[in-house]
Amino acid sequence: MTTTKKAGVLGATGSVGQKFILLLAEHPDFELYKLGASSRSAGRSYAKAVKWRQTATIPQSATELVVVECKASEFVDCDVVFSGLDSDVAGDIEKEFKESGLVVISNAKNYRRAPDVPLVVPLINSSHLDVVARRVKQEKKQGFIICNSNCSTAGLVVPLGALIAKFGDISDVTVTTLQAISGAGFSPGVLGFDILDNVIPYISGEEEKLEWETKKILGSIAEDDSFALRSNMTVSAQCNRVAVSDGHLECVSIKFATPNKPSVEEVKQALRDYVCESQKLGCPSAPKQCIYVLEEDDRPQPRLDRNRDNGYAISVGRVREDPVFDFKFIVLSHNTVIGAAGSGILIAETLFKKGLL
Ligand SMILES: NC(=O)C1=CN([C@@H]2O[C@H](COP(=O)(O)OP(=O)(O)OC[C@H]3O[C@@H](n4cnc5c(N)ncnc54)[C@H](OP(=O)(O)O)[C@@H]3O)[C@@H](O)[C@H]2O)C=CC1
Numbered sequence: 289m290t291t292t293k294k295a296g297v298l299g300a301t302g303s304v305g306q307k308f309i310l311l312l313a314e315h316p317d318f319e320l321y322k323l324g325a326s327s328r329s330a331g332r333s334y335a336k337a338v339k340w341r342q343t344a345t346i347p348q349s350a351t352e353l354v355v356v357e358c359k360a361s362e363f364v365d366c367d368v369v370f371s372g373l374d375s376d377v378a379g380d381i382e383k384e385f386k387e388s389g390l391v392v393i394s395n396a397k398n399y400r401r402a403p404d405v406p407l408v409v410p411l412i413n414s415s416h417l418d419v420v421a422r423r424v425k426q427e428k429k430q431g432f433i434i435c436n437s438n439c440s441t442a443g444l445v446v447p448l449g450a451l452i453a454k455f456g457d458i459s460d461v462t463v464t465t466l467q468a469i470s471g472a473g474f475s476p477g478v479l480g481f482d483i484l485d486n487v488i489p490y491i492s493g494e495e496e497k498l499e500w501e502t503k504k505i506l507g508s509i510a511e512d513d514s515f516a517l518r519s520n521m522t523v524s525a526q527c528n529r530v531a532v533s534d535g536h537l538e539c540v541s542i543k544f545a546t547p548n549k550p551s552v553e554e555v556k557q558a559l560r561d562y563v564c565e566s567q568k569l570g571c572p573s574a575p576k577q578c579i580y581v582l583e584e585d586d587r588p589q590p591r592l593d594r595n596r597d598n599g600y601a602i603s604v605g606r607v608r609e610d611p612v613f614d615f616k617f618i619v620l621s622h623n624t625v626i627g628a629a630g631s632g633i634l635i636a637e638t639l640f641k642k643g644l645l
């Protein structure tokens with residue numbers, strides 16, 4: 289008898305979708321079962337439909353799967369459906385899947401602000417999944433949507449959450465990002481001519497997402513099981529696209545609300561000591577260490593540090609005092625792993641461990 293769960297991937301041909309294929313191909317709990325994309329790709333084998341852009345080759349288990357259209361009827365046998373759909377189409381498609389009783393874990397922005405949808409970065413707020421658990425128990429029906437965050441937000445909230453857990457409220461945050469081109473997706477993506485020898489100081493909607501999503505992720509669950517924003521924290525973001533393939537780097541400054549400030553060494557130790565729920569549950573993709581604190585003056589760097597623990601860990605470096613705020617540091621996260629597909633998989637692993645899949 290097979291004990292693996294059947295996984296569907298929507299948007300399987302895209303930047304996030306390709307990462308799902310790689311991460312799910314050898315997964316101990318999930319089996320690649322259905323792949324969906326647009327009508328341009330449907331009806332063709334995955335190997336023929338996809339313009340593969342990963343450095344690892346296409347996994348054997350995906351090559352001969354025939355890509356289907358993103359209709360719930362095609363995915364009814366799936367235990368979980370991961371969505372890497374373009375946000376122009378994700379809203380209607382994911383709604384249809386949910387209403388058909390399917391469990392959808394989405395990378396798209398469409399439902400992140402919905403009051404009843406958990407917005408989860410599994411290294412920091414997997415406790416928000418408890419709302420889903422309670423709802424499933426009460427309503428006795430399985431269909432629901434859980435959203436991953438924006439990719440640069442995923443990197444930011446992990447050290448912030450770890451420091452809040454140890455030292456209390458943070459009142460002010462500034463973050464300046466240097467974001468990889470894979471974050472812009474493949475259809476059409478960033479033109480080589482635009483990014484070569486260049487930095488683009490604007491990513492549509494990104495600053496607003498960092499400033500708002502951070503507050504939902506680090507917020508609390510209200511008595512009625514809605515999600516309350518962390519309103520006592522102000523976040524100011526500036527976002528830039530740089531000529532890096534994968535890995536978002538972020539320059540962060542923070543100010544604690546409390547008058548008793550920790551030392552730089554205490555901040556570093558709190559980051560190193562931080563342990564998340566997926567580690568405690570023994571989820572197969574959980575990083576060995578959530579946050580690696582690097583001591584070298586010139587780290588973290590995208591090419592050298594993005595693949596720590598298979599892209600599931602966050603790297604923090606250059607932790608030092610800030611003359612305007614309290615502390616400043618650099619954060620690096622793999623935007624298509626912990627910033628996207630990997631987060632979705634860790635959420636599913638957590639649900640699986642808790643008997644919700
Ligand atoms: N890239 C990143 O780092 C992150 C991305 N996200 C979000 O994840 C989602 C996917 O992003 P990304 O992979 O970068 O985007 P891509 O542009 O690379 O991929 C988009 C996918 O959507 C499919 N698609 C497009 N139109 C339709 C349609 N009408 N019906 C069904 N499928 C369709 C495409 O299929 P086809 O090939 O057939 O056109 C493709 O598989 C987006 O919502 C994005 O904002 C979230 C976090 C990080």
Ligand SMILES: N[C@@H](CC(=O)OP(=O)(O)O)C(=O)O
Pocket residue numbers: 375395396397437438439440467468470471472491494497623
């Ligand atoms: N906008 C991010 C990718 C992303 O996460 O987008 P969204 O928040 O729409 O899912 C980038 O360009 O790097």
